[in-house]
Amino acid sequence: xxxxxxxxxxxxxxxxxxxxxxxxxxxxxxxxxxxxxxxxxxxxxxxxxxxxxxxxxxxxxxxxxxxxxxxxxxxxxxxxxxxxxxxxxxxxxxxxxxxxxxxxxxxxxxxxxxxxxxxxxxxxxxxxxxxxxxxxxxxxxxxxxxxxxxxxxxxxxxxxxxxxxxxxxxxxxxxxxxxxxxxxxxxxxxxxxxxxxxxxxxxxxxxxxxxxxxxxxxxxxxxxxxxxxxxxxxxxxxxxxxxxxxxxxxxxxxxxxxxxxxxxxxxxxxxxxxxxxxxxxxxxxxxxxxxxxxxxxxxxxxxxxxxxxxxxxxxxxxxx
Numbered sequence: 001x002x003x004x005x006x007x008x009x010x011x012x013x014x015x016x017x018x019x020x021x022x023x024x025x026x027x028x029x030x031x032x033x034x035x036x037x038x039x040x041x042x043x044x045x046x047x048x049x050x051x052x053x054x055x056x057x058x059x060x061x062x063x064x065x066x067x068x069x070x071x072x073x074x075x076x077x078x079x080x081x082x083x084x085x086x087x088x089x090x091x092x093x094x095x096x097x098x099x100x101x102x103x104x105x106x107x108x109x110x111x112x113x114x115x116x117x118x119x120x121x122x123x124x125x126x127x128x129x130x131x132x133x134x135x136x137x138x139x140x141x142x143x144x145x146x147x148x149x150x151x152x153x154x155x156x157x158x159x160x161x162x163x164x165x166x167x168x169x170x171x172x173x174x175x176x177x178x179x180x181x182x183x184x185x186x187x188x189x190x191x192x193x194x195x196x197x198x199x200x201x202x203x204x205x206x207x208x209x210x211x212x213x214x215x216x217x218x219x220x221x222x223x224x225x226x227x228x229x230x231x232x233x234x235x236x237x238x239x240x241x242x243x244x245x246x247x248x249x250x251x252x253x254x255x256x257x258x259x260x261x262x263x264x265x266x267x268x269x270x271x272x273x274x275x276x277x278x279x280x281x282x283x284x285x286x287x288x289x290x291x292x293x294x295x296x297x298x299x300x301x302x303x304x305x306x307x308x309x310x311x312x313x314x315x316x317x318x319x320x
Contacts, residue, residue: 037064038225039159040279041071042289045298049267052078052302053288055222055230055279056160058087059145059153064223065162070302078274081167082175082266083160084259085183088168099184100138107132108139112196119203136195137187140202147206148215160276175266177259177277186250194250197243222279227301231284253286260291267297 040055052074066072075081089095102108108131109117120128120139131139145155155161167174190198205211214233221229238248259277266273281288293299 036068037223038068039071040222040225040227040230040282041074041302042282043298043300043302044263044267044289044292045300046264046267046296049270049272051263051267051271051273051275053263053275053277053282053292053299054159055282056083056158056276057153057219057222057279058158058160059148059155060157060159060162061152061154062157064157064159067159074274074302075163075166078172078272080173080175080266080271080273081163082177082263082273082275082277083164084178084277085176085180086164086174087155087158087161088164089180095180096184099181099188100135101133102135104133108134108136111192112136112199116196116200116203119200119207123203123207135188135190136192136199137190140199141187143202143206144211144215147211151212151216160278163274163276173271175262175273177262177275178255186255190250194247198247201240201244201247218279225301225303227283230279231287234280234284252280256281256286256288256291260288260295263288263292264295264297 042053044051044053054071054074102111117128120131124131131142134142149155164174202211205214214237218230218233221227221233234248234252238245259281263273263275277288283289289299
């Protein structure tokens with residue numbers, strides 16, 4: 001399931017509850033630590049301009065840095081950095097919290113199935129009550145980020161935040177392809193049915209260990225620069241059942257066209273742009289790379305270890 005930036009109060013609550021409930025998974029994500037962080041980057045060419053599209057993980061480790069020379073060069077040549085949202089905004093929590101919480105006396109338990117609430121209680125014990133004020137998507141995202149954080153991944157080390165801070169320090173233009181309010185309204189505005197499905201799937205994946213294993217495998221694919229493997233994992237996640245397909249479409253596919261259009265607009269305006277968005281948005285069918293190709297742009301995956309760009313199968317025409 002895609003991860004989103006969370007207001008600090010929600011993140012602290014999730015990590016605290018998970019620690020208190022003694023929900024921990026050890027050793028499953030450690031293999032990825034020993035490999036270089038190549039990442040997945042694409043060269044995007046129009047007739048008159050070239051841009052670079054880099055996949056981000058919103059939680060990362062200090063060991064991910066420095067990133068490869070090809071990525072550093074893409075950043076250095078850019079006068080503009082485009083990201084999903086500016087997660088360094090000091091008003092982040094103030095803007096998002098009202099859209100992601102229930103006003104008392106309303107509560108989470110009123111908006112999810114009885115079985116989902118009972119699964120939460122089974123997993124978290126009495127600590128489940130600490131999430132009553134949050135909407136289902138926030139609980140699901142908070143629990144996922146909390147478990148990933150237990151493996152040593154830190155939002156403060158996130159790849160997009162790394163570049164946002166650098167861009168502000170270096171005086172580059174910063175462009176948000178979405179906004180905090182947009183993401184908050186999307187997540188907070190899920191129907192009870194969709195919110196319940198998202199939370200139920202998250203609880204199941206936490207209970208059986210799939211959440212940690214899947215995340216570790218995705219990080220390994222990203223660090224190896226294996227766009228095809230990452231696309232396959234995302235497709236498998238979406239194809240688990242009808243609810244998974246619907247949510248992955250809503251949380252990934254449906255957001256990609258608007259971001260692709262803005263990238264085209266920036267390139268047409270002559271901006272030397274580096275785009276850093278969640279890795280789930282940049283590979284596979286209906287991804288940003290797929291949509292940019294459909295809009296007539298040449299899209300090639302950069303191979304950091306070879307220092308050259310090669311055509312990736314992810315840029316081929318979509319299946320009919």
